[in-house]
Amino acid sequence: MRMVKTSLLTLALIVLPSVAALAVGVGDAAPNYTATCPAGNEHTLDSASAASDITVLCFTCNGCPVAVAYEDRFIEFAEKYKDKKVNFVALNSNGESAEAMKTRAEQKGYNFVYAADEGAAAAKAYGAKVTPEIFIIKDGKIVYHGSFDDKMKNPERHYVADAVEALLAGKTPEVTETKAFGCGIKLKKK
């Protein structure tokens, strides 16, 4: 029994730091991920990047009122930048069903990919903790991480839009790191 405990502890010591080390920040290479669209097809960062110059990766979900409050802004953003090779991608890391995701996307008229991040693997790799939480990726690197804007109601600072505008103009975003706020992502296994 003691040997089993010791082995488990050793395994935990090996695994835990490596999991923690997976989280990335601004300037780091963006980890590829594989997510599943409600229709069953796979979606990866590589596929998103192949179709665009800039990928705006958003960790979100159906149930968080803060994430829900941002849906219209995401749709508006995706529409505004769709012809500028900016790809808005939403990942659901909270284990909601494909059916629930499909229904939500149809109800709101999502004009972007909304894929399931099985086991919150992508959230863990990126170190995403809340919904909504955004990573902007350009040339395979993370160039912005944080919140979509500064406030759920009547925002004054539009971090993601400003960063994308700067990138489209060939500049470095003025603000590259902000604090994301919202509901916690269910990172633990049930």
Add this chain to the structure above:
Amino acid sequence: MKNWSRFVLLALVSIAMLSGVVRAAEPKIGVALADRAKYDELLATKRGQVVLVDFWATWCGPCIKQFSHTVELFGEYDRKDLAVVSVSMDEPEDQAKVREFLTVKQAAFDNLLSSYGVGQEGFDAFDLGDEGVPHYKLYDRQGKLRHVVNNVEQVDALLKELVDEK
């Protein structure tokens, strides 16, 4: 039959009176709008007590689930040992909704509602970490911030440790 009806009526009246008495005895739950300065002012009045602050929001599922535990902890300790403060990270206009929740939970301690609204400013002002809410801060009797945790399971032992530091 007549006696039986009278008995039922009497029982109903008694129950109604009793519930009225119980309700009257329940403390009135208030919630005050607060920025960081008001939060610090309130905490300064708690010197000599260990302070547990529960940052929560009505939009946060785990916060709602865990809030009862904060109320239980408040009941477990002597008032001279522990003060509890809750800070809701909801929108200021949601004050009625926040008060309703606190009333249901019988949160008979100091309840604050962040005046910043849901956004970065409030999370920064109250030094909430990357993991957002629920978020607990534990201050010792001297008013020094000693522990910051997101997991309610960690609160009990840390709180006991601080209370035992007499």
